[in-house]
């Protein structure tokens with residue numbers, strides 16, 4: 001049986017991938033700091049250990065490990081956001097190179113947040129402008145750590161993933177809550193672009209990249225981003241909530257302070273295009289935000 005190892009696979013995206021690949025008859029193992037079943041293997045994200053044996057002969061290693069960015073960017077959290085991504089990537093590089101038969105593929109998460117905020121100019125893999133704030137610098141360091149490891153027998157892919165919309169977690173969970181309580185209006189101007197991808201397309205693109213034996217950097221997002229206003233309007237329509245109070249920037253800042261998060265998560269204009277997936281012939285299952293939400297939200 002073919003195996004897939006998902007580092008940091010106990011969270012939202014890891015579980016989406018686990019379900020997908022299990023249904024495709026792969027044996028899926030998850031590297032986690034808190035194993036709860038026999039397909040979950042202990043690692044601490046810092047040290048080599050018995051877990052490295054799992055990588056032998058695997059079809060793919062997928063690395064998703066990283067402290068959630070949904071928190072205040074204070075010094076302690078910033079350090080943890082950084083080390084949980086860069087140290088785990090370095091460690092996995094060592095482990096891959098210890099294998100006699102390393103995984104055929106190593107997918108490493110990055111983020112579409114690596115690109116500068118942009119309203120008019122879409123960011124492609126080739127022409128995208130990579131910025132210089134905290135989140136963008138984390139993404140750069142993450143990719144640098146990944147690129148620094150040479151793996152002669154393993155194809156490497158950087159996943160610049162946009163906001164993944166799924167049934168059981170991710171950004172949709174707090175947005176649904178806001179909408180449910182009548183607070184699902186636009187956030188800030190509402191004109192900021194939102195690059196997103198449906199969870200089915202997230203899994204399908206990884207399968208597609210393996211089937212086509214592609215490597216390098218890929219933007220994982222729909223061909224045409226929506227904007228915040230349309231996203232929130234679609235969400236209200238799908239959830240049958242007739243109104244939604246909007247959040248001006250000052251209120252977002254105040255709210256973010258109280259719930260311990262950063263306004264950047266909703267105010268940045270995420271204008272990203274999956275040029276390489278399209279050029280290689282990937283067919284998106286979902287490109288329309290309302291149809292995607294209808295499938296994900298059961299009233």
Ligand SMILES: NC(=O)c1ccc[n+]([C@@H]2O[C@H](COP(=O)([O-])OP(=O)(O)OC[C@H]3O[C@@H](n4cnc5c(N)ncnc54)[C@H](OP(=O)(O)O)[C@@H]3O)[C@@H](O)[C@H]2O)c1
Pocket residue numbers: 008009010011012013014031032033034044045064065066067068069083084088109110111112161162163164165170171
């Ligand atoms: N969700 C999105 O829309 C999205 C978009 C773009 C990029 N991403 C990136 O994709 C990755 C997965 O996202 P997600 O939404 O699935 O996140 P998640 O639900 O928060 O899961 C992240 C996983 O990382 C592991 N982790 C956290 N801190 C760690 C540490 N210090 N050392 C080792 N492992 C650690 C956790 O595993 P254990 O606690 O079990 O060890 C957890 O299962 C993240 O790196 C995220 O930045 C996500």
